[in-house]
Amino acid sequence: MPLPWPGNYSNFIERNMIDRRLLSNIDWILIALLLWNSALGVVFIYSSSHYLPGNFYLRQVIWIVLSLIALFLFIMVDYKNFLTYSLHLYIVFVFPLAGMLIFGKLVARESWIRFPFFQIQPSELIKIIMILLLAQIFSEYKDRYFSWNKLLLSGGAVSLPILLVVLQPDLGTTLTYVPIILAALILAGFSRKNFILLLILALILALGVWNFFLKEYQKQRIITLINPLQDPLGTGYHILQSKIAIGSGGFLGKGYKKGTQSQLRFLPARHTDFVFSVIGEEFGYAGVIVVFLSYFLLLSRLFRSVDKSRDRAGIYIIFMVAMMIAFQFFVNVMMVIGLFPVIGIPLPFLSYGGSSLLTNYLAVSLVLNVKMRRFVNV
Template structure:
């Protein structure tokens, strides 16, 4: 079923970057959790292997086919998200997990892939150079549904990741200046309304502590401060692998998940930070550059949207751990421990590879 010519067209360089990032991440996970029960590093390696298999299995199906059925994926996942509001397993206060036998998955991560597919599907059908308001409204609606559902879990971090997908799709579709201004105003109004109506107290507190981290060092500002101490104390060369005091003595919160980047900063120093960010940048730029290698508009959207969501998560996570952004619980793609997020990212890359390797194929 899968043509040998297709295999030859797989972007092995991108696959290489993907693995390099993941293994770098697994190494840091090992450093920050080897003294904890639970074998996090090993489990992450297993997840990497499983995700890699999923990536290749996903390649078998032509993305055209995937797009055709995208509305069903989307619909099914939205249904799951609705059901989860009532039955989800609560972890850290958010009902964002479902338990299948002994392991948990986060459907909201997979919803990202579904939204990418469905946005690409609908946006690629409109073939004008600039976007029509009908498409914009449709895109807005498609994004709003998972956003609201996930925000209600409540998992604001993951919910936020849906927004750049809409923005990316709009940009790629050709957004007029006027529309940008209107959107900015709408965002501002939504922000004000959200602050007053939707945000919970702890979320407000997190936002204010980004501005004043020293104000409450024992409370919400504690995590940010400890993370900055970890990174800052690393200096140029870092304290050495497995030798970060902030991480090894557990001053740093969520060391193997959301704050894995702080461990890089503390143990490997500025050199390590530059290396990690360089790897990330190469990874996302490779994805973005693949957009032009698509045979059709739908492929362009797929690639571009995958690039957007990965980039968004990297930028937000790093800003978060250095205190530029509120702590919203967005993991660092490929680095942070977590199977669902890893799988979602691998499937995203799988989409990119899918588009890229089928660019010369005539159907």
Template sequence: MSIVPAPVARQPWSMLVPLFGLVAFGALVLTSAAGGDFSRYASSHLLRFAIFFAMALVMTVFQKRFVKFVAYPAYVVLLLMLLAVEAVGFVGGGSQRWLDIGPIQLQPSELMKPAIVLVLANFYGTLPMGMVPTWRSLIPAGALIGFPMALVLLQPDLGTALAIGFGGAVVMFLAGLPLRWFVGAGVAAAAIAPLAFFFGLKPYQQRRVFTFLDPESDPLGDGYHITQSKIAIGSGGISGKGFDQGSQSHLNYLPEPHTDFVFATMAEEWGFIGGIFSLVCYALILSWGLRVARRTTDRFAMLLAAGMTATIFFYVAINLMMVMGLAPVVGIPLPFLSHGGSSMMTNMICLGTLMMIDRWNKSTPRSGLIT
């Protein structure tokens, strides 16, 4: 008889160990970002993780039938909440993205990221395979993605809109839509990009694109954020300057050192070694998510698992590219390291869903191909 209790042994430790490592490392980095003050950012970071991890554990007991049942109602409720944001939403940081609900301020667009994956996985999971490569599968899915993206762009929040579109596109691709449709969509997007840039983006969003293309042209103006981020990352060297020794963040050169640019804060103090540790942890979490998707026995669970993994990947990839000057600044935090309740909630919903599907896989014997 094993000395480890069965409920503990059944947990996906290949994902949980790197997750706990990232969260603990994040608390350390956030303590430094606050000048050594644990209570300013790190304590709430750990508290939020504990709350949302408990939520993820509760999600693992959900049955597949229940998850499918709530897919469309949840999507409709969130769509109505996005409409409510436009009507009575709370304005913060120049954007109207939040709803005041009693003691909390809720950002419905964050919840729409996993919700769009869920509703599309349900749509394609119940669609006959013969209908997948037809317009009858494309138009409804395009509408499901297009409505929330349009509402989020009105807030305006380009980063979240792109995240919704990315998660939806991954599900559509894995569902079996013809590759030529995605190529055509890419060509069409490239063709209308100039019009979207000049007439669809706000002036500050246009400046972010120009800054991304040539940040050194205005290092003290629009290029300041990316320039300081590169300086912080580069100055860390191999092993970093040491805990609580980062000059860029402590002297207020680095913008948002505890949220969007937390990786730069970490890299300055922990160097290349800290960066590699973070990347390895993310790689382990994402590879576990892909394994969960591959082990599924039905199309709905496969699309749901792959879409949730893709959503986490989008957060990580865009944030890292942003702080390194490889992508425009779009305000996407780094999962499990950045301080922020909305990001933690979304990513823990994704992980909770993956843990739920992992339990489905273990309780259902494999019977061959995914149907």
């Protein structure tokens, strides 16, 4: 009878060594950048909400801690496992969430699922599963150029959650799905010709959405983007006030907690979607550049992680995550300065909001996951 212990011993050592190697392969710089951006967020959430009841900055800190724990839990599982089970995850999570969304929409008319102390926007978390599923679909796709049946397959996979989110009057969240799919299509070699075709298709769809789905206030927002002065007290008012906030900040800003626009509540959603206006007002152009630099470092770290991946699925994952975060960042920054309609997309990591924070942390955890296992998945 063979002794179990010595036989398994070397195996154990080996596994442990792998674990240790994994640990040393964690991209700590990326995590540090995450935390830096999150900390900036807390500082300005405090400035813009300290006079409101609710201790938003404290709640944000709690969300950051929880998200960080979730991040470390997620990188312990090999992302290949996630990919293998991505369709299962999709079925297990998307359908019940879809059910809850429909239920919520019909019954509570809300896109939030409420818990006693916090609430979650399921449409945010679905993005993670979409990324995994798309990476799985495209991982075996080695053609040089894109084919339509792949578009149909991937489109079919993600159309259900998109449809659900479109059904809610939540234009912002719907739009954040676009860069994920776009990222997959770009990597798959979507040609310019096809892109134009898709654009025409999107235009037709947009016309349909404009005429049948968009609420009057959403249309109004898009119209006022074109001419904010046309309706200075309505939707244009927010854009104008946000622009005034940023513009009046000057080079060094008005000082922390001294922004008149935000402290006097001219700004809407100061601690959520418009937190960047507060930064622009209170720390001026210098503050804006600091945030831009922080994002440049973060995005560059994310995009360049593509180089570190040794498998196709990993590259897809990293690229989709990077695109998702970059898109939200640009849309939010352009929104507060009046270059994009006010559609309620938060500034990733900086805006107050648990669901968005958790989703973005989990997304980055996938990137970390791919990077740290780049040597072991052969």
